Amino acid sequence: MTSILIVDDHPLVGDGVSTMIRDVEWLEICGVCKTAKQAMETIQAMRPDLILLDISLPDSDGLQTCEQIRKQDRQVKIIALTSTNEAGIISQFLARGGNGYLLKNMERQELLDAIGDVMNGKIFLSKAANQKILEQYNSVAAAVNKTPMLTRREKEILQLLYEGLTGPQIAEKLFVSPYTIETHRKNLLQKFNVSTTQALLRISKEQKLI
Amino acid sequence: MTSILIVDDHPLVGDGVSTMIRDVEWLEICGVCKTAKQAMETIQAMRPDLILLDISLPDSDGLQTCEQIRKQDRQVKIIALTSTNEAGIISQFLARGGNGYLLKNMERQELLDAIGDVMNGKIFLSKAANQKILEQYNSVAAAVNKTPMLTRREKEILQLLYEGLTGPQIAEKLFVSPYTIETHRKNLLQKFNVSTTQALLRISKEQKLI
DNA sequence: AAATATCTACCTGAAATCAGGTATTTTTTA
DNA sequence: TAAAAAATACCTGATTTCAGGTAGATATTT
Numbered sequence: 001m002t003s004i005l006i007v008d009d010h011p012l013v014g015d016g017v018s019t020m021i022r023d024v025e026w027l028e029i030c031g032v033c034k035t036a037k038q039a040m041e042t043i044q045a046m047r048p049d050l051i052l053l054d055i056s057l058p059d060s061d062g063l064q065t066c067e068q069i070r071k072q073d074r075q076v077k078i079i080a081l082t083s084t085n086e087a088g089i090i091s092q093f094l095a096r097g098g099n100g101y102l103l104k105n106m107e108r109q110e111l112l113d114a115i116g117d118v119m120n121g122k123i124f125l126s127k128a129a130n131q132k133i134l135e136q137y138n139s140v141a142a143a144v145n146k147t148p149m150l151t152r153r154e155k156e157i158l159q160l161l162y163e164g165l166t167g168p169q170i171a172e173k174l175f176v177s178p179y180t181i182e183t184h185r186k187n188l189l190q191k192f193n194v195s196t197t198q199a200l201l202r203i204s205k206e207q208k209l210i
Numbered sequence: 211m212t213s214i215l216i217v218d219d220h221p222l223v224g225d226g227v228s229t230m231i232r233d234v235e236w237l238e239i240c241g242v243c244k245t246a247k248q249a250m251e252t253i254q255a256m257r258p259d260l261i262l263l264d265i266s267l268p269d270s271d272g273l274q275t276c277e278q279i280r281k282q283d284r285q286v287k288i289i290a291l292t293s294t295n296e297a298g299i300i301s302q303f304l305a306r307g308g309n310g311y312l313l314k315n316m317e318r319q320e321l322l323d324a325i326g327d328v329m330n331g332k333i334f335l336s337k338a339a340n341q342k343i344l345e346q347y348n349s350v351a352a353a354v355n356k357t358p359m360l361t362r363r364e365k366e367i368l369q370l371l372y373e374g375l376t377g378p379q380i381a382e383k384l385f386v387s388p389y390t391i392e393t394h395r396k397n398l399l400q401k402f403n404v405s406t407t408q409a410l411l412r413i414s415k416e417q418k419l420i
Numbered sequence: 421a422a423a424t425a426t427c428t429a430c431c432t433g434a435a436a437t438c439a440g441g442t443a444t445t446t447t448t449t450a
Numbered sequence: 451t452a453a454a455a456a457a458t459a460c461c462t463g464a465t466t467t468c469a470g471g472t473a474g475a476t477a478t479t480t
Contacts, residue, residue: 040212069461089352094347123344136335137304151456164409166436179459184288186438187456195438196405199374208305361426376466388466390430396469406436407467 002031002119005046007039008054008063008081013104017052020108027115033149036065045072050077050115052102055086055093063092070097077118090129091136100124137208148191150209157184161208212329213240217249217275218264218291223314227262230318237325246275253283254347258327260287262312265296265303274304280307287328298338310334314331358401362417367394372411372420 001075004013004027006156006174014032021027032045033039036057043051051069055062065080080093090101101120102111103126114124125133150158160170171178194200204210214237216224224242227398240256244265255260261279264310265272289310291301300311301404309328312321313336323394335343348393362370377395381388394409404410414420 007374010319018260091347092343097348099348121343123348125463130340130344134304134335134340137301137343138307138309138333153457160410161408162406164406164412166406168436176457177421177459180457180463183290183460186440189438195243196374196376197437198371198411201408201411202374203370208302348443378466387429388429390427392467393429394427395467399468406467409438 002027002049003046004028004115005030005039005042005048005051006032007034007036007057008032009034009057010054013052013081014114016104017111018092020111020139024112036068039065040068040072043069043076047073050079050119052079052081055080055082055089063096065087066098067096078206079114079118079124085126085128090133092127093134094123095200101129102126102127150188150191153190154184154188154191155209157181158188158200158204159210160186162204163195212237212259212325213256214325215240215249215252215261215343216242217244217246217261217267218242219244219267220264225261225290225368226314227321230321230324234322246278249275250278251280253279253286254277254410257283258286260329261290262289263290263297265290273306273344276303276308277306289324289328289334295336295338300335300343303331303342303391311339312336313338360398360401362402364398365392367391367408368398368414368418371395371407372414 004021006017008014014029018029021029030048031042033042034048034121039051039053042048048099051068053062053065055065064079069076069078075091077099081100081102081104083104093101100114100123102114102124106126107193108116109127111201115123156174157170160173165173167181168178171181174181186187188200189195189197192200192203194203201210214227216227216239217327217361218224227252228239234250240258241252243252249261254257254380258280263272263405264280265275271292276290279286279288287309289312290308291312291314293314295313310333311332312324316324316336320336327334366384367380367420370383374381377391378388381391384391384404398410399405399407402410402413404413411420
């Protein structure tokens, strides 16, 4: 049996979900909350298996709420519910421990699929949300033309720098002079047109070179 | 009409795809290559709309090939083909401009869906690959509990360090002494139990604190 | 009101990075 | 095979970071 807590200030949502899962015998709604505060208390008391979370609550934003819930309970599954498709925040929502993302105009079957997937440890996203996530990866490809060409050695050193090694440490590891590493570093800084290793690594990471 | 170039050293793949799209009148196979080198030449000559790319070619690895192709032609769509599900490289493949990812044991309909989506500017991933990507976002949430507590000021400085500012630059920006910034940095290093700013930023980033 | 947390500031010496070079050897490509 | 690219190594001086402190001022919380 999977117990569901609904956190949403619109009564309609609770009713709608109730109707959708009425004749699914392994699902039950164990509560409905209207504020984040109330939700936190109910979660502690009821220990639901799954939370359907409106991410635009009156007293808190969804990301923060998700984070708080996750901090309180590492097991519970969290599915975000939104009316408008605010795709921009999905990655952050996932990063804070969210497990699913649904639009409120979902079909019944979609809700059941989502609950099923999420309870099985998978992530479930609405189609548009999923597409958005993938595009985030892909978008940097547009900038690929302006990413400088790196030699094999430079890539290697970039990687080691990213792992936190210092110049001398890398030199020791690769059996070359520290001077050599510094030369490579200098070339990397120049290629990326930055002046610090920090910035170098930030940009490389953003462009998924490491 | 969409012209497709197949890049794969196994003849079976070409045959299989041919069969699958035989009676789709808006698709045609304009060539089959067995090596990355040959592919690069063919692409320049034929200008296909879409490339089905085996990512384990004899003479090059798939990521590099994808990158090269994308550098040569910004329009062409690239779908990776693999026999084993090497999910680990998907994000990198996307970052290098890939548009889709399919297993060679795909169904006919899946291939057509993928081609359709990709030609419409969308990303198409096999189900398992897609799940893998989403888990990458979500996995870090598990580590959230062991992330140290940061004060507001520390978060602010962490952010500025991430943006590539040096200690003195941050000091100037925040109208405080450089010493103060160094103290904060020192506290941050201690809280994360690392010894370099590089490592500090790497870990913070991994845990989505910045 | 007292205790705690946070932000601030300072000091020293060692280590690492950055900016500006030059220059030789090896590998790859045209 | 000749030219270009990549990897190696060195030098100097200025700047920044790191590790080890101490300590006062200002919130914040109990």
